[in-house]
Amino acid sequence: xxxxxxxxxxxxxxxxxxxxxxxxxxxxxxxxxxxxxxxxxxxxxxxxxxxxxxxxxxxxxxxxxxxxxxxxxxxxxxxxxxxxxxxxxxxxxxxxxxxxxxxxxxxxxxxxxxxxxxxxxxxxxxxxxxxxxxxxxxxxxxxxxxxxxxxxxxxxxxxxxxxxxxxxxxxxxxxxxxxxxxxxxxxxxxxxxxxxxxxxxxxxxxxxxxxxxxxxxxxxxxxxxxxxxxxxxxxxxxxxxxxxxxxxxxxxxxxxxxxxxxxxxxxxxxxxxxxxxxxxxxxxxxxxxxxxxxxxxxxxxxxxxxxxxxxxxxxxxxxxxx
Numbered sequence: 230x231x232x233x234x235x236x237x238x239x240x241x242x243x244x245x246x247x248x249x250x251x252x253x254x255x256x257x258x259x260x261x262x263x264x265x266x267x268x269x270x271x272x273x274x275x276x277x278x279x280x281x282x283x284x285x286x287x288x289x290x291x292x293x294x295x296x297x298x299x300x301x302x303x304x305x306x307x308x309x310x311x312x313x314x315x316x317x318x319x320x321x322x323x324x325x326x327x328x329x330x331x332x333x334x335x336x337x338x339x340x341x342x343x344x345x346x347x348x349x350x351x352x353x354x355x356x357x358x359x360x361x362x363x364x365x366x367x368x369x370x371x372x373x374x375x376x377x378x379x380x381x382x383x384x385x386x387x388x389x390x391x392x393x394x395x396x397x398x399x400x401x402x403x404x405x406x407x408x409x410x411x412x413x414x415x416x417x418x419x420x421x422x423x424x425x426x427x428x429x430x431x432x433x434x435x436x437x438x439x440x441x442x443x444x445x446x447x448x449x450x451x452x453x454x455x456x457x458x459x460x461x462x463x464x465x466x467x468x469x470x471x472x473x474x475x476x477x478x479x480x481x482x483x484x485x486x487x488x489x490x491x492x493x494x495x496x497x498x499x500x501x502x503x504x505x506x507x508x509x510x511x512x513x514x515x516x517x518x519x520x521x522x523x524x525x526x527x528x529x530x531x532x533x534x535x536x537x538x539x540x541x542x543x544x545x546x547x548x549x550x551x
Contacts, residue, residue: 285403286465288510291488293458296451301498302358304455309369311478314463319382319473344456348449373475383472393468414503431498487538
């Protein structure tokens, strides 16, 4: 018990902050319990697996955004990066005949360049990350439309569909991929000096410099992590429909931001957990799923998600004043 509390204090600034970070877990358990008790369809195996599958790729993208926010920054370019990965991947594979694996590596490299540019503009150019990544988002989106003409590119091989819709036994492959990515990132953030550096920079940049951390390098890497993980999520979303679409990520930014903050990540950086992001993604998907089962108008999801984000930001802001 003492070890548990010491870890909580060491990583989160005390017991109160620890429970603020993991409040989403208690809320998630309560939400699932209420939904399962009130709706028989919700608790079926097929529906539970559907919730997990639907949350998987948005969770991976949110895990990327997590690194930017953890360092006290913000990556607004994720939506355009999703569209870029989707349309260029389909273009490489279908129009140019490049093998799927090679095409996948190429678009991940393209996303890495986007993240690197975001990092350079923010860290070295001293441009606020909100503005820098917003500019990169517009430029990337423009290039996406120039390349595609605004039209989707279909004809991807059926085998690629496994990434987004395949199963390993009775478990959807996207769910397995989500937890593998989360486990790797958990190890990085908790067991490596690089992971601790992300937290340190988000907590206090000047103190990080004095402790010998290369804040410029780590700051750039946060944006690279964001873009690379976004590219993985984008490939998964593309595999569901077997077509590239420049608008694939247009509606994702709000959900991504909501998931990261709802998962316990402070908007000013220095606090958060990878598995908190995963739980928050599942939390939002459970709400969406339950609203569908209850035949509630889809537009109400926007209202609910907006209220959730507003509440979490208010709680986070007030916690900093205490």
